[in-house]
Amino acid sequence: MxxxxxxxxxxxxxxxxxxxxxxxxxxxxxxxxxxxxxxxxxxxxxxxxxxxxxxxxxxxxxxxxxxxxxxxxxxxxxxxxxxxxxxxxxxxxxxxxxxxxxxxxxxxxxxxxxxxxxxxxxxxxxxxxxxxxxxxxxxxxxxxxxxxxxxxxxxxxxxxxxxxxxxxxxxxxxxxxxxxxxxxxxxxxxxxxxxxxxxxxxxxxxxxxxxxxxxxxxxxxxxxxxxxxxIPPAKLSPGTYRNISGNAALALGFVAASQQAGIPLFLGSYPITPASDILHELSMYKDFGVTTFQAEDEIAAVSSAIGASYTGALAITTTSGPGMALKTEAIGLAVAVELPLVVCDIQRGGPSTGLPTKTEQADLLQALYGRNSEAPAPVLAPSSPGDCFWIALEASRIAIKYMVPVIILSDGYLANGAEPWKIPAVSELAQIPVHFETNPEGFLPYKRNPSTLARPWAIPGTPGLEHRVGGIEKQDVTGNINYEPLNHEHMVRTRAEKVEGIAQDIPEIVPEGDPSGDLLIVAWGSTAGPITAAMKPMREKGHRIGHVHLRYLNPLPRNLGDILKRYKKILVPEMNMGQLVMLLRAKFLVDAESYGKIQGKPFKQSEIEAKIEELLD
Amino acid sequence: MTTATLPVYTKKDFQTDQEIRWCPGCGDYAILAAVQAVFAELGVPREKFVFISGIGCSSRFPYYMNTFGFHTIHGRAPAIATGVKLIRPDLDVWVATGDGDSLSIGGNHTIHMLRRNVGLKVLMFNNKIYGLTKGQYSPTSEVGKKAKSTPFGSVDRPFSPLSLALGSEATFIARSVDVFQQHLKETLRKAAAHQGSAYIEILQNCNIFNDGAWETITEKEARSEQVVQLEHGKPLIFGKNRDKGIRLVGLDLEVVALGSGTGEKDLLVHDEHNPNPVYAFALSRMDSMPGFPTPIGVLRALQGVPRYEDLIQQQIREVQARKGKGDLAKLLRAGDTWEVKA
Structure with a gap:
């Protein structure tokens, strides 16, 4: 027009x-x-x-x-x-x-x-x-x-x-x-x-x-x-809007999470592109009681956050791929001592220093499996700059409820890209319940909540709860050092079960577009934009296409397996060599096809459209 | 005003029911006993003690202390402990570490913790060997050390741990010895009283992989000839008959025999508060100078340097006093906004 x-x-x-x-x-x-x-x-x-x-x-x-x-x-x-x-x-x-x-x-x-x-x-x-x-x-x-x-x-x-x-x-x-x-x-x-x-x-x-x-x-x-x-104004849904970048939205999300949880926010971080803006942003919010600690290195950044979490703070650390690699051992410690922690990896092109200012999604397998031994952690991914706010809240909720480190995979494109964001009312934000153990009667550091399998959060300074935790294998319930074969297997399986159980606590996924048909596009992270844009013209051409965009990568939504069966073909566009597609193939035995782009640049709408045409013609 | 009454503790209150897994005869037992005894006297509620460690024999320490304890990963205890202090400056946080954990893999965290003056008490067990990995040389092993990984002798030059700490702007450095129980306890008490980072090198014997590493100091006969005990305000005198002293000639230290014209007035008088680090630096490496005794005690205790965690908290309080407590609704709406009408 x-x-x-x-x-x-x-x-x-x-x-x-x-x-x-x-x-x-x-x-x-x-x-x-x-x-x-x-x-x-x-x-x-x-x-x-x-x-x-x-x-x-x-x-x-x-x-x-x-x-x-x-x-x-x-x-x-x-x-x-x-x-x-x-x-x-x-x-x-x-x-x-x-x-x-x-x-x-x-x-x-x-x-x-x-x-x-x-x-x-x-x-x-x-x-x-x-x-x-x-x-x-x-x-x-x-x-x-x-x-x-x-x-x-x-x-x-x-x-x-x-x-x-x-x-x-x-x-x-x-x-x-x-x-x-x-x-x-x-x-x-x-x-x-x-x-x-x-x-x-x-x-x-x-x-x-x-x-x-x-x-x-x-x-x-x-x-x-x-x-x-x-160019006249757009017909956005009614409300108050502001412009927001992904990194700013993450920072605001964590401040909100700390307020909703009623515990102080601690950020341990070391400057790295493209994550540093989160540190800059949060360092301004001292009026919210936020403690930011610019550590001597990436390892100290995550370690200080683990110390803060042990002491009862909502603790986070922010980084990009190379820093994520350095934090690996400490994240494993958080898995073992079962403390809440949120790790933000703002992905960039790699390996090594790679493309510091360019975007990529190639840290998925690192986030899921890049630790020694069996060290499961929930992994979440925002799909737009504004969604970073909601992902920060959700990651904090899961970390606290399940006493587990949670990884957020954002990327350079979401971090620096901006979009209009509908500002939520504070009353719309859910409370994040926090329970610090205070009762010494029958207290044991690994006595789990039977429904979540979370252990108690027993912070220093609480009389009668003096106890020891550590990265060394321990007996369930008592937390005493224990090297027995069956206990180790029990602990490994319990930590995995705890993370898998989160699938019952997250929404089922509903495909955008057609609920069944010729093609399902499965994707995650910042590819949401070009895929959503490509869907409309392709569906108008008569193709029956659905799109699921995974905000939860571990655990996956519990109904994903059923959804995958409803389409003739599955396409997985990712800014990597095919990491999610490998998981889907392994987990669901489906013939999903990878579409990888590794150029430091987001997908174009036209590229997605061309790939859809190629698959459906 | 209400007066909170502290429970009266004994050493036993700080012992755990855990089976101690150090080798029989290890110097760590003596250190554990001294720490448990001193903790009982400090007048701190037990739940406020936190013991944090890295990896190594020394780092099993928290399991044997009936306090809050966190056995973490190799070298990272100072960083984790910093996080604890930043959230709760009121906690009494101690770090157990060793020459490998603190000076090799954790060297970076050690120097930065000291630079910031985080209020942590660090017990660095120096046995000049890697014990838990079964006998490799460490960053404090002497040149020529024959160990598992250096069958022909180590060519690495060792650190002087207290020189390193001083170079990192440490406000409190001290040295004691596992078997000198009374001295060790006294040193721990002084560390506990210090505001800010306290770095204590404890000479500790690994009787399995490096037995006798400190023999020249600990051996009863040699002890008084090889050790000078530092006492604030007192001259540096040593020897079985207290007949030797240390004086300053130019920028150099010199051992002198007392008598025949040389008296106490000619000797260095120990001043642990001396703001000039040159003196403490000379003391920190005196043990490696031929003919000199090893100084033990508090080498340096700078007063009045603020603790890192207090400065961080103070800044938060100041901003809150100026701007008021943060209002989330306002924060979300900060900057330019616009309305979209239905």
Whole structure:
């Protein structure tokens, strides 16, 4: 649907359903801030959206080079948005390197805004380009706007009194102003943000404001753009919304869990991309009594959390794959001493250091089996940035109720990607019951609750409950050191049974789409968006497709085996070599097919659609 | 005002019903006896004691103490104990560890615990050998040590544990010996009274894999010639007839015979509160200098350095005083929000 009106200059304003914009430039060009500001503004306007920040691991690769390119993509719409978009409608490229890296994703006839001031011979050389693309007609298939961003920004800021370098750092806001004009958006939210962000640096407030307003006016006054766009608000379910990233949602979820449980929150963490933002976020919430401990290493991070849990806190640790590997032994200890703990693994590309800033889902088997011996732990996975909040609450509930370490598998895409999130009322949040043992009468450290098999949580400082626990095998009930063969088998089986029993305490899964038919897509984590987006057109073509998205990976929903039997084929898209599919094949003896993508990038909707077509034709 | 009355404890109250699984004749028995005796005197309710250990012979310690106890994983006891202290600064948390557990696999946690001055009392049993894994050399074994993994002698240079602790900004370092019961108890009492990390090296005999490692110190005849007992405010004098002392010449320590013109006034006077670490550093490695005695007692006890857990809690209280207790509904709605109407 699109309607068009004209303004007094005869320029058109077209109402459209959705758009995908990507800002790209050098790591030092402020593309992440520019993208976040645009996102915030369209969110406040009421569009549904999804974002994809994509930046290099290096803080500042040499300026203007290909490895230094940073990008931020936002897809916003008047309808539901499930992915950041396969290709882009508008590309803002601040230099030749950014143009070269991102042009392949721009749609034919898409809008291309480049900073023509940065296409000198030296700039081209840094991007390994010989002939300027602005002159060789290679951009003829796009609507090219070569704008002297540097020169125009400097002209706008000449009264502010900044040096040339500082003025040039405002040119991203010139570009942002242009985009606000192009999509007919108010600059108000960003003006407010600037006041707050630089409240002690008034010069920077006015410089960035002037640059943004100049960009807006440039479009208004010149006849550069013959068209602008209007994307009406989306029809989201009623409520109060905010924009939220996965990492922020996890942090809020844990604060909420601590409040609902009535016990203090403790985070032991060591900085690692892309998990560090959770540490940053939680370190601000001292007013909620949150203790954050930046440990000397990953092992101390999880160990301190185990100490805090032993002492009665809701204890968590946050990391990514390499840190997860280091925490392995300590997680095994938490399994053995049966203490509550939540471990967040924000997955990234591997092995080893791998792709620190890029996404992957290849730690599933590590989370499930990456410990010595039989060390079962529940594993949960959020399916969207907002879902991270709910997963944090659920993981905390399970950890406390069953006295067990719980692993959350998020990933770089969920962690940094953002979406509008309907804010829950606190009254909607379930209480998390906590029982600290206080009665010395008949107290034994491994006397289990018969229904959950959880042992009592008996914290230091409680008179009469002095007792010893440890990683060494112990006798059930008494907790005394015990190496007897049958006791060991009993303990191994009991720990497994306790985790399996959680299946009775989690919801059955209901497929999206068709309840039976040609194809079932089984997936987990951040692939939810592109799969959900692909389902609609494929089902409209007459295919009978269902989709189950597993938030619980251990234990699996108790009815999953039945669901798998209702479809002729099973497809398992994952950003790995086929880890979930291996589990499904092993556990349910089904001929599930793997679709793996291991490029550090999320699936595109079109890729899922093509795979579905391939399987069903 | 109500006065809580503490139960009167005896050593027995700190013994457990667990079968002790150390080798007969192990130095650990003596350390256990001293700790149980001292705990009974400290005036701390039993449920407030927590004993945390890593892995090794020394780390079985918690099972034999009738307190809260946590036998964890190799080297990590200081990190786990830090978590305990951050949540409950009021608990009296002790760590049992050894030269392998604390200085090798757990070296990183040891130095950072000391740097932060977490209020933990660390008993580091130094027997200069790996006992539980049956006799490999350790980071405190002497060069040339013939052990299971070094049949031709170790070429590793050893640590001086107390030098390392001092370099890690430790506020309390002390040394005692398993068989010197009275001295050991006195050292434990001083450690218990210290605000912040207390690191105690206990010279302990492994009679199976490294028997006699400390013989030159513990042997009755040699003892007084080989050991100098540090006492705050007293000169450094040793010898069977108290006829030798230690003095400072330039930056070097020197052993001098007393009499014939050299008297107590020429000797170093022990000052455990000396803020300058140079003195304590010299003491910490004196034992490895030929002709010098091994100092035992408190080498350094810095006063007035805040405990890590108190600073962390204080920051939380300050933020809460300034901003009020957190309101979850407000937090969830922080930043820009918008309404979608039905």
């Amino acid at each position: 699109s309607t068009t009106i004209s303004d007094i200059l005869g320029r058109k304003r077209e109402t459209i359903d959705k758009a995908v914009i990507r800002f790209c430039g050098d790591s030092g060009d402020g593309m992440q801030i520019t993208g976040s500001q645009f996102t915030n503004t369209v969110a406040l306007y009421g569009n549904d959206l999804a974002t994809f920040p994509d930046y290099p691991a290096e803080i500042r690769a040499p300026a203007g080079t290909l490895p230094g390119v940073s990008g931020f993509q936002v897809h916003f719409s008047s309808s539901n948005v499930y992915t950041p978009g396969d290709s882009v409608d508008v590309l803002i490229a601040m230099n030749p390197a950014a143009l070269k890296m991102n042009l392949p994703d721009l749609k034919t006839n898409g809008i291309l805004i480049v900073n023509s001031d940065d296409f000198k011979e030296t700039d081209l050389r840094k991007a390994q380009i010989t002939v300027s693309p602005l002159e060789d007609h290679s951009l003829d298939g796009y609507r090219l706007f070569a704008v002297e961003l540097t020169k125009l920004t400097r002209a706008a800021l000449k009264e502010v009194g900044l040096d040339a370098k500082s003025m040039d750092r405002c040119k991203n806001f010139f570009a942002l102003g242009m985009c606000y004009w192009l999509y007919n958006r108010s600059m108000e939210p960003t003006l407010r943000w600037l006041d707050e962000k630089f409240k002690n640096k008034p010069q920077l407030v006015s410089a960035n404001k002037l640059a943004m307003q100049a960009g807006y006016s440039f479009c208004e006054a010149t006849e550069a753009f013959q068209i602008s766009y209007e």
